[in-house]
Amino acid sequence: MAEEHDPGDQQAEERYICIHGHFYQPPRENPWLDAVEVQDDAYPYHDWNERVCAEAYTPNDSARILDARGEIVDIVSNYEKISFDFGPTLLAWMEEHAPEVYAAVLRADRDSRRRFSGHGSAIAQCYSHLIMPLAPESDRRMQVIWGCRDFRHRFGRAPEGMWLPETAVDLPTLDFMAEQGIRFTILAPHQAARVRPPDEDVWCEVARGSLDTSIPYRCMLPSGRTIDLFFFNRPIADAIAFGDLLKSGRRLAERLSGCLPSCTGPAPLLHVATDGETFGHHHRFGEMALAYCLREIDDQGMGTLTIYGEYLDRHPPSWEVEVREGTSWSCSHGIERWRSDCGCQTGGDPHYRQGWRAPLRAAIEGLRAGAGSCLDEALPRLVKDPRGACEDYIEVLLVRNADTVRRYLASHARHPLSPDEEVALLRLMEMYRHAMLMATSCGWFFYDIAGIEAVQVLRNAARVMDLLREAGVQDPEPAFLATLALAESNFHECGNGAEVYERFVRPAVVDLPRAALHGAVRSLFPALAVDGAWYHFTVGYEAFECVSSAVGTLATGRIYLRSGLTHAEGTYMVVAFFGADQRIAAGAGPPSMPHPAELPGALHRGDAETVVRLIAEAYPFRVSSWGDLCRDERRRIFEHLLDPSQQSFHRANESVADRHAALLRELVKGRVRLSPSHETWLAAALGDRLAQMLCADRIDVARLAPVAVQLRRLPEKTDPVPLNRAFSTALSRMCAALARNPDNRELMDDILLLFASLDALPLCPDLRECQTIMFALARVHLAPQRERSAQGDAEAKAWVDGLQRIAGRLGIHTG
Numbered sequence: 015m016a017e018e019h020d021p022g023d024q025q026a027e028e029r030y031i032c033i034h035g036h037f038y039q040p041p042r043e044n045p046w047l048d049a050v051e052v053q054d055d056a057y058p059y060h061d062w063n064e065r066v067c068a069e070a071y072t073p074n075d076s077a078r079i080l081d082a083r084g085e086i087v088d089i090v091s092n093y094e095k096i097s098f099d100f101g102p103t104l105l106a107w108m109e110e111h112a113p114e115v116y117a118a119v120l121r122a123d124r125d126s127r128r129r130f131s132g133h134g135s136a137i138a139q140c141y142s143h144l145i146m147p148l149a150p151e152s153d154r155r156m157q158v159i160w161g162c163r164d165f166r167h168r169f170g171r172a173p174e175g176m177w178l179p180e181t182a183v184d185l186p187t188l189d190f191m192a193e194q195g196i197r198f199t200i201l202a203p204h205q206a207a208r209v210r211p212p213d214e215d216v217w218c219e220v221a222r223g224s225l226d227t228s229i230p231y232r233c234m235l236p237s238g239r240t241i242d243l244f245f246f247n248r249p250i251a252d253a254i255a256f257g258d259l260l261k262s263g264r265r266l267a268e269r270l271s272g273c274l275p276s277c278t279g280p281a282p283l284l285h286v287a288t289d290g291e292t293f294g295h296h297h298r299f300g301e302m303a304l305a306y307c308l309r310e311i312d313d314q315g316m317g318t319l320t321i322y323g324e325y326l327d328r329h330p331p332s333w334e335v336e337v338r339e340g341t342s343w344s345c346s347h348g349i350e351r352w353r354s355d356c357g358c359q360t361g362g363d364p365h366y367r368q369g370w371r372a373p374l375r376a377a378i379e380g381l382r383a384g385a386g387s388c389l390d391e392a393l394p395r396l397v398k399d400p401r402g403a404c405e406d407y408i409e410v411l412l413v414r415n416a417d418t419v420r421r422y423l424a425s426h427a428r429h430p431l432s433p434d435e436e437v438a439l440l441r442l443m444e445m446y447r448h449a450m451l452m453a454t455s456c457g458w459f460f461y462d463i464a465g466i467e468a469v470q471v472l473r474n475a476a477r478v479m480d481l482l483r484e485a486g487v488q489d490p491e492p493a494f495l496a497t498l499a500l501a502e503s504n505f506h507e508c509g510n511g512a513e514v515y516e517r518f519v520r521p522a523v524v525d526l527p528r529a530a531l532h533g534a535v536r537s538l539f540p541a542l543a544v545d546g547a548w549y550h551f552t553v554g555y556e557a558f559e560c561v562s563s564a565v566g567t568l569a570t571g572r573i574y575l576r577s578g579l580t581h582a583e584g585t586y587m588v589v590a591f592f593g594a595d596q597r598i599a600a601g602a603g604p605p606s607m608p609h610p611a612e613l614p615g616a617l618h619r620g621d622a623e624t625v626v627r628l629i630a631e632a633y634p635f636r637v638s639s640w641g642d643l644c645r646d647e648r649r650r651i652f653e654h655l656l657d658p659s660q661q662s663f664h665r666a667n668e669s670v671a672d673r674h675a676a677l678l679r680e681l682v683k684g685r686v687r688l689s690p691s692h693e694t695w696l697a698a699a700l701g702d703r704l705a706q707m708l709c710a711d712r713i714d715v716a717r718l719a720p721v722a723v724q725l726r727r728l729p730e731k732t733d734p735v736p737l738n739r740a741f742s743t744a745l746s747r748m749c750a751a752l753a754r755n756p757d758n759r760e761l762m763d764d765i766l767l768l769f770a771s772l773d774a775l776p777l778c779p780d781l782r783e784c785q786t787i788m789f790a791l792a793r794v795h796l797a798p799q800r801e802r803s804a805q806g807d808a809e810a811k812a813w814v815d816g817l818q819r820i821a822g823r824l825g826i827h828t829g
Contacts, residue, residue, distance in 0.1 A: 030283040031320070034246070039101065041454060074294060138173035141450070150382065176199055183340075203223075203246070206231070232334050250284075255288045260292070267314070368458075374471075406426065452478060498514075528635065533553055535647075551576065552576040566591055573588050589633070693731045
């Protein structure tokens with residue numbers, strides 16, 4: 015570790031600091047739906063992407079800097095001052111589901127170019143985060159090409175650097191990167207094997223902890239190309255990620271500046287690299303510590319903030335390096351974490367074993383070989399240049415619409431393709447995509463094969479097998495499951511990998527027949543059964559009839575489906591039954607298949623058991639329980655069924671305060687204590703009433719206070735989650751309205767009254783959006799209003815007073 019020095023030892027312009035954030039989440043999409051399904055353990059968010067985005071990606075675009083009193087003095091984007099990479103699959107999710115954050119990341123890269131001599135903060139990342147040294151050569155090359163092209167599409171420029179997943183490195187991978195114009199990458203210091211000083215022939219072995227990380231190095235590659243390498247400061251990076259450095263932004267700045275070496279070269283670089291999620295998700299308020307640190311370094315002259323591309327232009331490497339191939343930053347055994355029980359794991363009991371990794375790796379590699387053989391055989395019959403067709407498929411993934419697909423097919427088809435050949439080609443390309451996704455590093459990183467990350471790669475593998483079968487290849491699943499059965503789970507109830515597959519993977523399959531079954535179930539509920547899009551599928555309902563009796567409702571008809579991914583299409587005869595006891599059954603078959611003649615009679619006789627049995631016996635594709643539906647579809651239907659009861663609940667709660675006003679006054683005075691069951695009911699009723707009032711289009715703020723006062727007497731029975739969300743949303747709407755019309759004094763008063771009404775409740779709402787809106791409003795309007803107030807303008811004085819009171823509530827310093 016470099017010796018610490020007084021920050022005043024050198025001039026700031028000779029001392030450089032760079033912080034790199036590696037922002038990444040594994041692809042979580044259901045491979046058949048191309049959408050992330052609800053993940054209950056991410057509650058109150060829909061899924062982990064949404065949760066991590068709220069806890070890290072959004073806050074780093076609007077990080078608060080506080081003064082000594084804990085008041086906000088600035089709100090800044092950390093992305094503009096650090097080096098960062100974002101996973102391409104994560105950016106694709108953000109583009110659709112968090113467009114404001116996505117736009118902020120792209121904007122930060124553009125803005126950073128003004129600060130860093132034309133160099134942008136963003137660098138590229140290999141496309142789907144697989145361990146490059148373990149991947150076939152064709153996949154390694156494609157990961158680099160797709161990563162570069164994804165970056166150009168989003169950031170509007172060529173990438174200078176590229177992040178290697180888990181920094182797993184070997185020379186062929188570095189050569190592929192250099193071939194695509196990548197200038198540099200970032201590694202851990204133990205990944206350097208030997209270094210050579212300028213103008214010398216003798217190489218020096220690098221002992222652990224001895225590498226000078228304050229300079230870049232040049233690596234000569236087998237092709238004769240070169241790539242420059244930065245080796246980050248591991249002790250400080252570990253203190254940020256796993257220690258307590260993020261508890262204080264000032265301490266972080268002092269640690270970074272204090273470790274700047276003074277003895278090696280004229281322009282030492284202190285740089286660290288860590289997961290971007292460290293700043294906010296892994297360490298709450300970590301983004302604030304980072305923002306304060308960056309401000310402190312700038313303001314106190316502790317060093318010059320830079321990024322790798324700018325530093326290379328100013329200080330190109332003079333030393334050479336040879337890397338330790340087959341090493342990574344997160345496994346002390348090289349890259350064994352992704353293929354063996356090396357002892358490295360995260361998140362589980364220390365006694366858990368990872369013997370499951372080797373069978374999982376063997377199963378995935380065997381399947382990848384089979385997919386490769388299929389591609390090698392089938393693609394030349396359909397396209398002129400198989401490699402070029404694979405490279406250009408990224409354009410379809412970036413903008414998946416009819417025009418892009420049409421251009422892709424026209425550009426690569428060997429001959430005019432029939433509709434069936436178009437489907438065959440798109441299936442092959444989707445198979446290739448999922449063959450890389452099934453090798454995503456997270457599948458092996460954690461502690462068990464039953465974890466959500468390993469299940470995700472198994473789902474991608476299942477999609478590959480599905481597409482292989484559709485290509486006419488002998489079913490690879492039996493051999494795959496036989497290998498997977500050797501992967502023992504640490505959880506007795508999960509058994510082995512094959513059992514995990516049956517339990518968590520097979521139910522997630524939504525091919526055309528299963529999509530038809532979902533449509534059949536939706537046909538039971540007219541509000542849900544509409545022509546149009548369901549995920550990427552185009553859906554059409556034909557000749558549907560619904561018949562009801564005392565035991566339930568029976569729907570019959572035909573459903574047309576077309577996949578937006580492969581353009582495969584089909585029409586299915588379907589039937590669905592929803593019993594009075596709320597069970598479901600559905601069946602699907604060929605379009606010419608007749609429905610069992612006995613079905614209507616059984617329904618009208620009230621024989622639900624026969625209806626269910628006939629469906630199970632007659633149709634080749636079946637749904638027999640709610641568990642056969644995908645998770646979000648279950649949620650949608652359940653909420654649809656519960657909506658009438660919920661509306662009745664809302665209406666009943668509206669009148670609770672009026673009907674029982676006298677009783678509630680006594681309760682507020684503390685003259686009576688209800689039984690636990692009555693308190694629970696009353697807290698639910700009042701909490702729901704308050705949430706509904708906050709969600710109204712026009713909030714009657716004056717009526718909130720009495721309900722809040724009544725609810726205050728039941729704090730331990732109050733569920734804060736829906737109230738926190740309702741309060742945050744209501745306040746954000748009101749602040750946004752004030753930003754659009756800053757002179758609306760009545761709205762200012764309503765915002766203050768809203769705060770006062772909810773003061774005594776045990777709430778902890780997320781105020782970040784409100785703070786961002788009001789901070790921007792104050793920055794633009796407060797100074798001119800103060801000038802008018804100083805000149806005796808009473809309206810301006812009242813406006814300034816109102817804004818300062820709101821700012822005080824939000825913890826914003828206004829001077």
